[in-house]
Amino acid sequence: MQLFNMCKDKYSNFTSYCSTTWLVHKEKFAKAWTNHVMHFGTTTSNRAEGAHASLKKMLRDCKGDLATSWDASHSLTCNRHTEILASFERSIHRIDHIFMFPFYTNIRGFVSNKCLQLIDDEHIRMKSYGGCDCLLRETHGLPCGCELAGHRSTTLLSINSICY
Ligand SMILES: [Zn+2]
Structure with a gap:
């Protein structure tokens, strides 16, 4: 709030941008609010973005029609699901x-x-x-x-x- 007040006269475009673009959504990313939500440590969208990037790359490299692309996408999703289940099993049964x-x-x-x-x-x-x-x-x-x-x-x- 101190920083905001220091900047508001000299850098009004900046403070206006912060207020109208980010501070209106503060409950979705500021720890003061997110620490009261059960998020299991997932506080970024990195994993979803990584999965999305893998799918986009696969679709770009995929030569064929919609059915071929669908099959490749389905296969990628199934493989990823299997990998996640295997990592859960390893994590539960390999005890430090x-x-x-x-x-x-x-x-x-x-x-x-x-x-x-x-x-x-x-x-x-x-x-x-x-x-x-x-x-x-x-x-x-x-x-x-x-x-x-x-x-x-x-x-x-x-x-x-x-x-x-
Ligand atoms: Zn306690």
């Missing part, structure tokens, strides 16, 4: 040795390594910092520091079912 502690017994093998890592980071953060903003609960559906504090283990019930 740091998660072999009893604290993770009830959830190990049901959730991904990434999920275990996020809970571990939160647990460590809570032990050293002590405060909790419940961000992990709100954005990932995972137990936050205040839920983990004082527990000897974590349970599957504390994790949003979409995570397993």
Whole structure:
């Protein structure tokens, strides 16, 4: 707000552009708002843009009619889906040795390594910092520091079912 006020007289085109083009959509990209939405860590559209670029390249390189292009597109989508499922399986069943502690017994093998890592980071953060903003609960559906504090283990019930 300070920057905005400093600029508004001298750079009115800039502040007007910011106000009318970006600030009207602030709830969609500013952490003050997005941190209250369950987004599972996806805060950019990079993956969708990457998939779109792959599809565009494939269609550009594809020689043939609509049916041939459709088949190639369908095949690309099926292959990508299979790769994603395989990566989920690998992530759930290849358990990092740091998660072999009893604290993770009830959830190990049901959730991904990434999920275990996020809970571990939160647990460590809570032990050293002590405060909790419940961000992990709100954005990932995972137990936050205040839920983990004082527990000897974590349970599957504390994790949003979409995570397993
Ligand atoms: Zn909390």
